[in-house]
Amino acid sequence: MKSIFFLQDSSIFRKIMAAFLAALLPLMAFTWMMNEQGADHIRSEISDSILNTTRFYLDSLDQEADRISRYLPNYVMDRDLMEVAATGEQMNSYERSYKILDIQHRLDLMKNSSPFIREAKAYIPLIERTVLSNSFETRLNTEEYEAMQSDKKLYTEPFIYWKDRLFITMQYPASKKDPLYVVGVELSTGKMKETLAQIGNNRGGQSVLFNLERGWEIDSGSDLELHELMKQLAFEKQAGKVDEGYDTIHYKNKRYLTVFKYSSLWNSYMVTSIPEEMILGSLEVYKALFWWACALAVFIFLFFTYFLIRLIYRPLIKLVRSFRRMQQNELEPILIDRRKDEFGYLYQAFNDTVKSLKTLIEENYEQQIRNQRSELKRLQSQINPHFLYNCFFVLCRLIKSDNQREKAYQFCLYIGQYFQFITRHHDDDIPLEMELEHSRTYVEMQSICYGDRIEVLFEVETQSIEVPRLILQPIIENAYKYALGNMIGTGELWVHSKLRNDAYYIYIEDNGEFITDDEIEALDKRLHYSTNLMEETTGMLNVHRRIRLRYGEEYGITVSRSELGGLQAIIKLSLS
Template sequence: MFTLPIKRMRFTISAKLITALLAVLVPLSVMTLLLNRQGSGTIYEEISKSVQSRDAFYIQSLENALKGISQLMFEFVIDKELMEIGISEEPITSFERMNQVLVIQKRLHMLKASSTYIAEAKVFLPFSGRTIASDDYLSEIPPDEYAKLADNVDPSRVMAIGDRLFMSMRFPLSASGRKPVFIVVVELSADKLRESLQNIVNPDQGDSILFHIDENWEITNERDEEFARTMRTFAERQLQGDAAIGMVPTVLESAPYLVSYRKSDVLNTVLLVYVPEGNILGSLHRYERWIWVLLGFSLCIAFLLSISIYRIIHHPLRRLVVAFRKVEDGKLLPVEVGARRDEFQYLYHRFNSMVARLDALISEVYKKEILSQRSELKRLQSQINPHFMYNCLFSLNRLIQEGANERAYRFTLYLGEYFRFITRNADDRIPLREEMKHAQVFVGMQSIIYGDCIDVEFEPLADAYGDLLVPRQIVQPILENAYKYALGPLVLKGELWVHTSESDGYFSVWIEDNGEELTDARLAELASKLLGSGDFMEETTGVINVHRRIELMFGSGSGLSLTRSQLGGLCVEIRLKQDGSGKAETDVSNADRG
């Protein structure tokens, strides 16, 4: 059978096109994401440096401002008027003392005006129990303030009394149990400190906290006190190591934050700035999300393109491939062209033209082959008929010579039936029922010749296979060989068994004998000759003749098979291939093409 060597494709053209598209889109998208991640990292580093520089500037400015306040307070220690008023226990009523108080108030006012962080400047006079303020005159000393500030010897220390912040300097500076002569007190403005924190970070963007490590005070614009305490606890944990500055990302209350902190060793305070991560890297994150959206959109485009490729290229190409595979399987069917107006229309037309041409060529070859097979059948049949006729004449002559007139009479009746079968129909194929009846006529003739020396069991043919068409004289030559080579030479009683069966798509006629002279080597030799019979063109008779005629009519797989019989002799199986309906194939061309 003519076949087309089409290799089964695993990676189609459409799959290659889609893969190529993805091979371009995916690396570009991944590269864009990587660049965005790298840019995010670079921007994060720059932001971290900027934040740390800003925090350092603020801490340094605050240290300088409070250091300036401390220096101004230190100048009061060498003030002569303040020293005289401080050591005096007399009421300040004289004109001279009043002038001294006015000078001190003027200096306190100048101290207050020296820094925006100063809310009030005043002096406590413990010996007289009075307070001189920049805008007040000889008021009483607040006991809570005095108790907190009396023993302070560090002018840079910022202490909390309630919600107010103070710096102080006493004289004498030593606090060895002596009552101070005076105490210079500066009250810091918490509002100004909060305003200064707003210069670090916009309240709309984030917030900041300034707190003292040892003193229990803090300055912040955070309205949520609980959150402020949480941030302070976080900063204290970060400062447990050696790191005095840093910027770390963290998650607080299920929200990501960027937190920077810096410790002032001079003031023993910590500046903590925290900003939601989205406020700093939000644009980058949005850009990254847009990249993911673009990637998803690209995949959607790839999906839609794959559908388009499937409809425009893959589907019509697949139809053409399927059509070629049908041709490979022997089905020369055209492809429906439809209303296409592209290259596939030309391919379909060319394919249909090729299929039509192949079908015409194959039909022409088959017709020639069928005629050749019929000629071969006629030639083989012409070899069989004279061969058997010679044997019959010799047998009849022997019966007449022996004087077996009755047996000779019956023999001539059988012989008449035999020649009537040969001459009444010249068709190459006959129903199996007639072929088996003809075989029984032959067995009857042999029974006359051999008498009771041979027992014959001839099982009836099933009605379902009676109309099955087979070549003429395929059973009788096998029976003739059995009588001649197996049963005839036997000393003991011979046995012949003819029966049928159906298995694995084949209908079989079995002819078995109990011959004793067939060796295994001879059986293998006969089977080998039978398999190679198609390679010989010389005149053939007997078993090989039958095998070739059956094979010509029913195709490969049909014919004769030689094995050892259950009776001990030779078993010849006549195999006829069946079609899907359970009937044997009877068309020569169909058998060969299958």
């Protein structure tokens, strides 16, 4: 949810890219999911197929071994074999040879009854001979004969594994420790390896028959490391008592699909491992095609991003930056490098707007200059007659007094400096130092007029800036006229300045007794809304409006109650 709100405030470029990815990524994810699910399904189907093949071949081995075990007693109870084994050398040579040929014939029939029988034998210790299906002149191998006896095999399985050879044997008598003879069938491990190889070798795999209790095994392959991993898997499944199923073996950075099946007759696990790449080759092709499709999607995304940036994002950013410059009063037209598309139209419309704004601003600026000069002339016209009358009246009084001639002389100088500033300086802006000097001249003239009745403290520090003409002296004049001139007691006037937050403040404070808090609040409101007043402006309102015309709406005059008890007027000027 937060990301959605974030996109709402982000750029159009991000929104378009987010929409493109929102459409592309689910499609790629769905394709990948289908590929993986298809691979899992085919892997499961192939695993079941291989497991069924393993079942078939293991069942074939079980059937052959069971058939041999069931028919073996028929050969053990052969009368000719019993007579030869019991009489031995007592039988004449002709008769013994005849009977042995019959025994060989029956052993040969047994050998040829199954492709898994390598040789059929009869071990006869009395004559120290081993009768084979095709030979009699073989001496009895005592070690082999002892290995073939019943006490050498488990009760649960009919097999004897001796020197990498596999036998099914039966002795007579069955319970006697030293039997008269032993009939044995040697199974063909080569044929069994061929059978195992038919399961998985044609796919690059390997099949092994593991008898984990007796420690013998028949392997169709030659990879010993893979053989050990398969054996480890068989031990794990035996410990878990799992008879059949399939699993995965990781070997040499490859995945091997491994199926296993337990045979209770052989007391063994048949395990087959086949590389997945051999059985899932088509899926690997599809997976490779999927990744190529992903790469193509990334290329399309980059291609789309490139043209989106070039055809939409950059022109849009160019237009946005131009609007931002316009907000900062930099009215610069856009270079039109596009003619017929929508951005070309927007650029032309923007340039037309800039041209119109420049014209309006120039006209408005000229009107403001005219208004400012008109306000200043109006103020000068209001000041001159009234103040001139007062000055001449004071000057006449000083001349009549014999002991005030020096003061009259000084007063004449002040009058000359005052009216020289008023009449000769026609510039709209003057240095602050000149404005302060004019205000001091006015204060000195009023000090001569009022004498010791008004105490003045003038503590204004000058700055190297230019200000509109006549912004301080009219405020001081208001203090004399409305607050200090009619006081019975001693009047106080304090003019001082401060620098704060890149602004210059001049404070004019008095201890007048006649203004109330309501009147101060009403005056402050008149100053605040002075730009909306259509009435004629004089004195403080005149100064306030001219300062705003010069510096902006956040500058001008504010009023409040002074610490001296009267009115405090604050003039806020910009240092820039």
